[in-house]
Amino acid sequence: xxxxxxxxxxxxxxxxxxxxxxxxxxxxxxxxxxxxxxxxxxxxxxxxxxxxxxxxxxxxxxxxxxxxxxxxxxxxxxxxxxxxxxxxxxxxxxxxxxxxxxxxxxxxxxxxxxxxxxxxxxxxxxxxxxxxxxxxxxxxxxxxxxxxxxxxxxxxxxxxxxxxxxxxxxxxxxxxxxxxxxxxxxxxxxxxxxxxxxxxxxxxxxxxxxxxxxxxxxxxxxxxxxxxxxxxxxxxxxxxxxxxxxxxxxxxxxxxxxxxxxxxxxxxxxxxxxxxxxxxxxxxxxxxxxxxxxxxxxxxxxxxxxxxxxxxxxxx
Amino acid sequence: xxxxxxxxxxxxxxxxxxxxxxxxxxxxxxxxxxxxxxxxxxxxxxxxxxxxxxxxxxxxxxxxxxxxxxxxxxxxxxxxxxxxxxxxxxxxxxxxxxxxxxxxxxxxxxxxxxxxxxxxxxxxxxxxxxxxxxxxxxxxxxxxxxxxxxxxxxxxxxxxx
Numbered sequence: 001x002x003x004x005x006x007x008x009x010x011x012x013x014x015x016x017x018x019x020x021x022x023x024x025x026x027x028x029x030x031x032x033x034x035x036x037x038x039x040x041x042x043x044x045x046x047x048x049x050x051x052x053x054x055x056x057x058x059x060x061x062x063x064x065x066x067x068x069x070x071x072x073x074x075x076x077x078x079x080x081x082x083x084x085x086x087x088x089x090x091x092x093x094x095x096x097x098x099x100x101x102x103x104x105x106x107x108x109x110x111x112x113x114x115x116x117x118x119x120x121x122x123x124x125x126x127x128x129x130x131x132x133x134x135x136x137x138x139x140x141x142x143x144x145x146x147x148x149x150x151x152x153x154x155x156x157x158x159x160x161x162x163x164x165x166x167x168x169x170x171x172x173x174x175x176x177x178x179x180x181x182x183x184x185x186x187x188x189x190x191x192x193x194x195x196x197x198x199x200x201x202x203x204x205x206x207x208x209x210x211x212x213x214x215x216x217x218x219x220x221x222x223x224x225x226x227x228x229x230x231x232x233x234x235x236x237x238x239x240x241x242x243x244x245x246x247x248x249x250x251x252x253x254x255x256x257x258x259x260x261x262x263x264x265x266x267x268x269x270x271x272x273x274x275x276x277x278x279x280x281x282x283x284x285x286x287x288x289x290x291x292x293x294x295x296x297x298x299x300x301x302x303x304x305x306x307x308x309x310x311x312x313x314x315x316x
Numbered sequence: 317x318x319x320x321x322x323x324x325x326x327x328x329x330x331x332x333x334x335x336x337x338x339x340x341x342x343x344x345x346x347x348x349x350x351x352x353x354x355x356x357x358x359x360x361x362x363x364x365x366x367x368x369x370x371x372x373x374x375x376x377x378x379x380x381x382x383x384x385x386x387x388x389x390x391x392x393x394x395x396x397x398x399x400x401x402x403x404x405x406x407x408x409x410x411x412x413x414x415x416x417x418x419x420x421x422x423x424x425x426x427x428x429x430x431x432x433x434x435x436x437x438x439x440x441x442x443x444x445x446x447x448x449x450x451x452x453x454x455x456x457x458x459x460x461x462x463x464x465x466x467x468x469x470x471x472x473x474x475x476x477x
Contacts, residue, residue, distance in 0.1 A: 222383075223383050
């Protein structure tokens with residue numbers, strides 16, 4: 001019986017065996033062949049890194065525009081909201097009268113104020129994506145400046161008589177240029193104040209404000225008790241008057257037990273904090289406000305407020 | 317055999333003589349323990365009252381300046397909660413909780429910095445301070461030729477941190 005069982009087991013092993021095809025890397029004497037070497041996979045298409053700061057263009061340059069409204073002369077750039085499949089990046093942001101290494105490189109030039117100083121704005125470089133990667137095709141200057149006639153009068157223009165008011169010089173690029181290569185989409189880290197617009201309103205500076213009442217003084221820092229519900233109202237000011245906030249959203253910061261992290265201008269940000277900030281610090285909240293009025297155009301501004309959450313404690 | 321009988325007799329005499337003393341010591345220890353319990357309750361009542369009082373802030377001041385300022389009724393809130401907490405221990409007290417709370421010296425310092433006129437302490441944040449003398453019954457001490465009422469002084473300060 002034992003012999004028959006052993007024979008059956010041996011037969012089972014023999015029929016079920018398969019070659020292991022193992023390769024002994026140290027067995028040089030036996031001359032065993034090297035393991036089959038599979039052909040290396042073909043290299044994928046080389047990755048072409050885009051230039052830093054590149055973004056897809058959604059607004060295309062149309063023309064440089066100079067608007068004279070009373071004593072205020074505004075230098076802006078009009079765009080059209082369309083995508084031509086190109087990309088762009090910011091080369092340089094220049095202030096009024098500031099020289100740039102890209103002066104003269106832009107196909108639309110850079111206008112000057114009546115006192116001879118170059119206008120402020122931003123240089124963009126346009127790119128097309130080809131099989132060889134991102135190829136730069138052109139440089140465009142988006143002007144963004146303004147001047148007052150009073151300043152012009154006080155500042156004698158070169159070659160002009162100081163007795164009379166300086167004439168309003170025609171800008172270098174007042175006529176509508178043909179729609180060139182695109183540019184002007186808002187890049188990821190750009191300030192909202194630099195966003196090109198579809199219309200050409202004067203670039204009034206937008207000042208955000210945060211308050212704890214619908215009509216109250218703007219605050220930059222508040223102290224609230226833990227668990228206390230507060231309503232934070234978002235405001236925007238153009239010059240010395242308030243403009244309507246179209247919408248807001250909490251861009252960053254710990255909003256606590258917020259009812260909603262976005263809303264319309266008439267809706268406050270309601271929240272409470274159940275936890276204290278780390279010792280010596282406060283919750284830094286950043287709200288992104290969307291303003292879209294005829295006098296300001298469509299703009300995005302950030303409002304900041306620091307929130308210190310306090311909790312009752314016994315003193316020694 | 318006679319010596320054993322003598323020992324029994326002396327033990328009984330010793331017990332009779334020392335028993336009052338032992339009972340007196342035991343009663344004193346129990347009274348002292350009860351006094352400590354009462355003191356702990358009074359202290360907790362004062363702490364809680366001040367904590368509740370600073371757990372409210374002035375909404376108008378918050379809207380106007382963004383800073384934390386205590387509500388205007390902070391002192392009243394502290395007094396009310398002090399009385400409520402003492403009611404739970406009224407059996408230990410030698411006066412009513414309302415009388416004790418009414419006699420308590422409660423001061424609110426709505427904004428900081430401020431200086432406590434009673435203690436001289438300087439508060440860097442809004443604070444509520446409660447100081448009270450709470451009479452507690454100690455009948456055993458009274459039976460032992462001490463005061464039947466022991467006064468516990470309590471001081472509690474709370475502020476938002």
